[in-house]
Amino acid sequence: MEDSKHQPPPAHMVPELVEDMCDYVNDNWETAAVVHLAAYVMWRLNWIHPFADGNGRTSRAVSYIVLSVKLGYRIPGNRTIPLQISEDRGPYFHALDAADEAAAQGVVDVSAMEQLMEQLLAEQLYSVLHDARGVQDV
DSSP states (O other), X not given: OTTOOOOOOOGGGHHHHHHHHHHHHHHHTTTSOHHHHHHHHHHHHHHHOOSTTXXXXXXXXXXXXXXXXXXXXXXXXXXXXXXXXXXXXXXXXXXXXXXXXXXXXXXXXOHHHHHHHHHHHHHHHHHHHHHHHTOOOO
C-alpha cells in the first residue's frame, strides 16, 4: 500500500500469524458482532501479508465471506463491499492505518474499519432498493 508506514512481518511468521488470526475469529465467533469480525479479518490479513504490494483483494474477499457466513446468508445488492472499496480506497487505507496505530500500542481497535464497513454495507443494501424501484442510472 502506497504511503503506508506498515512494515509487514517476515515471511516465516505468516503461518503463525494466520493461525492467531483464525483463533481470534473462532474464539469470538459467538460473542462478537459480525461487523467486528469482518473488519478484524480485513485489517489483520492485510497486516500479515509479507509482500510490499499488499493483499487487498484477498483480505476483502475473506472478510466478505466472514460477514456472509456469520450472518447466515448471501448479502443482497450489486454494489458489494469489496467492489465499493476497489472504487475508492482512501477510506479503506485510512481505516487500515488506524488499526495499525492501535496495534502498535498493543490494542485491537478496528473501529474505523467497522464504521467503514457499516457505511459500505448500507450502500450495498441501498442498491437493492434502488434496483427494486427500477431507477435507471443517468
